[in-house]
Amino acid sequence: MEAFSTSPDTLATRWDAVRQAITQAAQQSGRQAESVRLIAVSKTHPAEKLAALHTLGAVDFGENRVQEAESKINALGRAAYRWHLIGPLQANKARKAVTLFDVFHALDSVALALRLDRVCDELGRAEFPVLLQANLSRETTKSGVELHQLAALRDTVLSSKHLKLEGLMTLPPYFDAAEAVRPYFRQLREVRDAWQTQGYFGATLGELSMGMSHDFAVAIAEGATLVRVGTALFGTRS
Ligand SMILES: *Cc1c(COP(=O)(O)O)cnc(C)c1O
Numbered sequence: 001m002e003a004f005s006t007s008p009d010t011l012a013t014r015w016d017a018v019r020q021a022i023t024q025a026a027q028q029s030g031r032q033a034e035s036v037r038l039i040a041v042s043k044t045h046p047a048e049k050l051a052a053l054h055t056l057g058a059v060d061f062g063e064n065r066v067q068e069a070e071s072k073i074n075a076l077g078r079a080a081y082r083w084h085l086i087g088p089l090q091a092n093k094a095r096k097a098v099t100l101f102d103v104f105h106a107l108d109s110v111a112l113a114l115r116l117d118r119v120c121d122e123l124g125r126a127e128f129p130v131l132l133q134a135n136l137s138r139e140t141t142k143s144g145v146e147l148h149q150l151a152a153l154r155d156t157v158l159s160s161k162h163l164k165l166e167g168l169m170t171l172p173p174y175f176d177a178a179e180a181v182r183p184y185f186r187q188l189r190e191v192r193d194a195w196q197t198q199g200y201f202g203a204t205l206g207e208l209s210m211g212m213s214h215d216f217a218v219a220i221a222e223g224a225t226l227v228r229v230g231t232a233l234f235g236t237r238s
Pocket of ligand 1: 041
């Protein structure tokens with residue numbers, strides 16, 4: 001199974017299937033397929049596999065550990081790839097994260113925001129796009145801030161020198177039935193819409209990073225602009 005799943009043909013088939021499913025989900029809810037960006041979640045997979053997917057047209061790659069991503073980013077470069085840090089970030093990895101990644105999806109504390117802003121200053125990075133991770137299910141095992149803390153984190157980002165408020169992200173609880181996560185996706189969109197109306201994203205549309213392999217179609221129906229897909233593209237992680 002694993003040998004088969006790494007073959008270039010299989011990768012191409014999966015890439016096409018996921019792209020097609022995204023297009024279909026977008027069209028069914030009256031959206032343009034181009035309004036949804038596919039992030040290939042490449043954690044645990046070697047750089048060669050990422051390069052193979054890049055050849056097929058993938059540009060956006062998501063990694064959840066700075067340490068693991070470092071060698072892949074150094075091998076593949078920053079020019080032709082867009083690197084998304086989608087996992088929680090420890091304060092002591094902030095410098096590396098700012099050095100390596102194009103965008104951070106999992107900002108979950110005021111202290112981390114302040115630290116990232118300071119690091120940007122030190123490293124001369126003018127702008128670091130961030131998404132705020134919301135913990136809507138209030139699971140203690142999940143990172144992210146609860147709904148009532150989101151505004152404070154947003155205001156910290158908005159008053160920082162270098163952080164750019166790009167959008168919101170969530171990682172809902174796992175349910176076998178993808179439909180069961182719809183209320184979480186909807187809730188995140190409602191926050192985004194309210195903030196949009198209030199002008200917090202300026203002239204650009206606030207991003208909604210939500211939806212993974214088994215539920216991205218539901219997320220797209222609820223307005224996802226960034227879907228984070230690993231297993232459906234690369235096969236099961238060992
Ligand atoms: C691993 C991961 C994904 C991808 O999950 P799949 O089910 O493999 O598509 C998406 N988002 C985050 C934050 C992840 O850690």
